[in-house]
Amino acid sequence: xxxxxxxxxxxxxxxxxxxxxxxxxxxxxxxxxxxxxxxxxxxxxxxxxxxxxxxxxxxxxxxxxxxxxxxxxxxxxxxxxxxxxxxxxxxxxxxxxxxxxxxxxxxxxxxxxxxxxxxxxxxxxxxxxxxxxxxxxxxxxxxxxxxxxxxxxxxxxxxxxxxxxxxxxxxxxxxxxxxxxxxxxxxxxxxxxxxxxxxxxxxxxxxxxxxxxxxxxxxxxxxxxxxxxxxxxxxxxxxxxxxxxxxxxxxxxxxxxxxxxxxxxxxxxxxxxxxxxxxxxxxxxxxxxxxxxxxxxxxxxxxxxxxxxxxxxxxxxxxxxxxxxxxxxxxx
Amino acid sequence: xxxxxxxxxxxxxxxxxxxxxxxxxxxxxxxxxxxxxxxxxxxxxxxxxxxxxxxxxxxxxxxxxxxxxxxxxxxxxxxxxxxxxxxxxxxxxxxxxxxxxxxxxxxxxxxxxxxxxxxxxxxxxxxxxxxxxxxxxxxxxxxxxxxxxxxxxxxxxxxxxxxxxxxxxxxxxxxxxxxxxxxxxxxxxxxxxxxxxxxxxxxxxxxxxxxxxxxxxxxxxxxxxxxxxxxxxxxxxxxxxxxxxxxxxxxxxxxxxxxxxxxxxxxxxxxxxxxxxxxxxxxxxxxxxxxxxxxxxxxxxxxxxxxxxxxxxxxxxxxxxxxxxxxxxxxx
Ligand SMILES: Nc1nc2c(ncn2[C@@H]2O[C@H](COP(=O)(O)OP(=O)(O)OP(=O)(O)O)[C@@H](O)[C@H]2O)c(=O)[nH]1
Ligand SMILES: Nc1nc2c(ncn2[C@@H]2O[C@H](COP(=O)(O)OP(=O)(O)OP(=O)(O)O)[C@@H](O)[C@H]2O)c(=O)[nH]1
Ligand SMILES: [Mg+2]
Ligand SMILES: [Mg+2]
Numbered sequence: 001x002x003x004x005x006x007x008x009x010x011x012x013x014x015x016x017x018x019x020x021x022x023x024x025x026x027x028x029x030x031x032x033x034x035x036x037x038x039x040x041x042x043x044x045x046x047x048x049x050x051x052x053x054x055x056x057x058x059x060x061x062x063x064x065x066x067x068x069x070x071x072x073x074x075x076x077x078x079x080x081x082x083x084x085x086x087x088x089x090x091x092x093x094x095x096x097x098x099x100x101x102x103x104x105x106x107x108x109x110x111x112x113x114x115x116x117x118x119x120x121x122x123x124x125x126x127x128x129x130x131x132x133x134x135x136x137x138x139x140x141x142x143x144x145x146x147x148x149x150x151x152x153x154x155x156x157x158x159x160x161x162x163x164x165x166x167x168x169x170x171x172x173x174x175x176x177x178x179x180x181x182x183x184x185x186x187x188x189x190x191x192x193x194x195x196x197x198x199x200x201x202x203x204x205x206x207x208x209x210x211x212x213x214x215x216x217x218x219x220x221x222x223x224x225x226x227x228x229x230x231x232x233x234x235x236x237x238x239x240x241x242x243x244x245x246x247x248x249x250x251x252x253x254x255x256x257x258x259x260x261x262x263x264x265x266x267x268x269x270x271x272x273x274x275x276x277x278x279x280x281x282x283x284x285x286x287x288x289x290x291x292x293x294x295x296x297x298x299x300x301x302x303x304x305x306x307x308x309x310x311x312x313x314x315x316x317x318x319x320x321x322x323x324x325x326x327x328x329x330x331x332x
Numbered sequence: 333x334x335x336x337x338x339x340x341x342x343x344x345x346x347x348x349x350x351x352x353x354x355x356x357x358x359x360x361x362x363x364x365x366x367x368x369x370x371x372x373x374x375x376x377x378x379x380x381x382x383x384x385x386x387x388x389x390x391x392x393x394x395x396x397x398x399x400x401x402x403x404x405x406x407x408x409x410x411x412x413x414x415x416x417x418x419x420x421x422x423x424x425x426x427x428x429x430x431x432x433x434x435x436x437x438x439x440x441x442x443x444x445x446x447x448x449x450x451x452x453x454x455x456x457x458x459x460x461x462x463x464x465x466x467x468x469x470x471x472x473x474x475x476x477x478x479x480x481x482x483x484x485x486x487x488x489x490x491x492x493x494x495x496x497x498x499x500x501x502x503x504x505x506x507x508x509x510x511x512x513x514x515x516x517x518x519x520x521x522x523x524x525x526x527x528x529x530x531x532x533x534x535x536x537x538x539x540x541x542x543x544x545x546x547x548x549x550x551x552x553x554x555x556x557x558x559x560x561x562x563x564x565x566x567x568x569x570x571x572x573x574x575x576x577x578x579x580x581x582x583x584x585x586x587x588x589x590x591x592x593x594x595x596x597x598x599x600x601x602x603x604x605x606x607x608x609x610x611x612x613x614x615x616x617x618x619x620x621x622x623x624x625x626x627x628x629x630x631x632x633x634x635x636x637x638x639x640x641x642x643x644x645x646x647x648x649x650x651x652x653x654x655x656x657x658x659x660x661x662x663x664x
Contacts, residue, residue: 047655051653051655051656054653055651055652055653055656058650058651058652058653059650061650062650143654143655146654147653147654147655150653230562230565233562281648284647284648284654285644285647285648287654288643288644288647288654288657288658291654291655291658292629292632292640292658292661293625293628293629295658295662296625296628296629296632297624297625297628300624300628308624311620312617312620315616315617315620316613316616316617318390318391318393318394319387319390320387320390321383321386321387321390321479321482322475322478322479322616322619322620322623323379323383323475323479323623324383324387325620326620326623326624326627329624330627
């Protein structure tokens with residue numbers, strides 16, 4: 001790696017960029033946080049410094065298991081992450097929690113990665129929780145989450161948990177940046193499944209029925225059996241991996257060790273077959289392609305939005321063929 | 333509609349374009365065939381005449397039920413279309429059969445819309461069978477199928493059947509141009525489903541278990557029950573429509589009337605709720621958007637393919653961040 005010897009002004013402190021990278025590598029939370037802020041910045045100069053920093057650190061990224069967690073609001077994602085994350089920290093792992101928040105670009109606020117439901121975890125020395133970026137376009141927010149994950153890996157976090165509410169395209173986007181994708185559900189498979197978005201079960205490597213405690217325990221176990229039956233008919237999300245279903249209680253810490261065992265087996269098996277690295281390479285290429293497409297569309301429509309809108313209404317009124325509309329738009 | 337009074341040279345015959353359009357409207361197969369050839373042409377001038385012709389005819393398009401039919405090779409798609417098409421022709425319908433052939437861009441040949449398995453239908457005066465275009469890019473082939481469908485509607489065909497083998501993205505593309513999408517399967521739901529591509533069941537408005545004759549009849553009926561059970565858990569492809577499953581024999585003409593009844597009910601219900609027209613408008617807009625994206629990507633990569641390829645290998649080797657690679661590509 002080339003190491004630019006220039007000095008860069010990073011958040012007011014003037015130090016050589018490779019020294020800054022070294023601080024992150026050695027585990028400084030302060031430097032990690034500031035580097036993420038640079039990556040998330042709207043300012044082009046700051047962004048560029050962030051990218052250079054990340055580039056310097058790329059050789060030490062990738063050494064983690066990346067886990068995506070999704071589920072409807074109230075499924076217990078935050079509670080699961082609190083308990084699961086604590087269990088892993090106690091085992092000596094270093095755990096980073098990130099979020100892809102489909103609503104943040106609309107509300108301008110962050111609803112996920114909330115530290116309030118992760119009180120113990122947020123105080124644990126082995127954990128790092130980063131709320132989702134509070135502004136920016138959807139594409140931008142997601143790009144930043146992926147790059148934040150890489151920074152966390154460089155800082156030595158070996159388990160990355162990425163939370164998202166299953167809304168819109170956010171599950172697909174998270175699926176595209178993780179190794180293992182986990183769907184948290186509640187009891188009542190039939191109803192639950194019907195209320196679920198299309199195709200989500202076919203993205204997941206495990207289905208975790210949460211709140212399997214007290215009166216709900218029996219029903220949760222029945223739900224697990226129902227899910228297993230349906231899973232039997234579906235294509236697995238990861239080739240040669242059997243998607244399984246588990247009953248857990250995030251509140252009472254029951255069954256979470258089984259989930260971790262499943263993840264560990266997944267990791268071993270996929271590394272052995274070579275699919276682990278292959279998928280990551282594919283993900284990087286897909287990400288590159290998706291970002292190119294996003295940018296092409298953004299740049300095109302920032303110039304042609306009005307034209308496209310006019311042509312669209314002519315189309316719907318049957319005045320033009322689609323081919324003609326496309327030709328006109330490109331000629332305009 | 334404006335009617336350009338100029339004369340256009342169409343396939344050697346010089347007649348006013350609106351007279352040509354009139355020939356198509358009045359049902360001339362010869363003129364319809366030649367118009368499709370113009371639409372499919374690689375020559376820009378001919379393409380443009382085809383588009384003008386289609387534009388003139390747009391006001392009389394749309395008066396059909398558009399049915400997509402998919403299934404693995406050997407499921408019996410061609411046989412189904414032969415028998416089903418004949419039944420509809422006998423009822424007085426006019427039936428056009430088109431194909432989206434995912435292999436044609438590779439092989440340069442056409443494997444679908446084969447008249448050999450549709451011997452009776454291909455001779456029936458009420459039927460029009462058009463093999464899939466024999467060359468061109470995948471995107472181009474699909475665009476042409478959609479526009480061919482519109483020409484057929486203008487020529488008075490009130491049932492459009494679009495066949496595709498379930499390979500790659502072709503089902504999704506066909507789903508995006510039809511009202512009703514039908515999946516033809518064989519007995520043995522479990523195995524069949526496991527061999528199926530992701531998410532396809534969630535695209536379909538009906539599952540038709542074919543070859544329910546002779547020794548296979550009982551098993552076919554069992555398969556129908558199994559599919560119904562699974563469908564219960566999935567989101568329907570069309571909001572407020574319950575996807576159903578049927579056992580038929582395309583060879584012995586058993587049960588095809590039930591499928592037609594289902595399609596008719598579907599059409600009535602969707603027209604009443606307004607979703608029929610709404611979906612078509614959405615499809616037109618999606619098509620517009622997809623064609624814009626295709627063209628943007630085509631034009632971009634036709635200039636930058638080599639750069640993109642180089643950057644991609646740098647990415648995979650971890651020398652650059654994805655953001656940096658995208659920036660470099662756009663600056664190059
Ligand atoms: N009984 C029981 N309650 C739980 C369990 N896990 C979570 N809950 C409760 O369920 C409610 C929702 O939990 P959260 O962790 O906030 O759910 P979430 O999926 O993060 O929800 P959003 O952040 O709104 O998307 C809270 O009141 C939790 O205490 C569990 O295992 N058992
Ligand atoms: N017994 C029985 N055989 C059928 C039936 N329908 C089709 N077949 C046979 O199944 C074989 C495949 O039928 P096709 O109609 O060519 O199948 P296809 O789906 O069009 O296949 P491709 O064009 O290769 O994708 C032929 O030998 C048909 O005669 C049926 O209802 N019953
Ligand atoms: Mg939460
Ligand atoms: Mg066939």
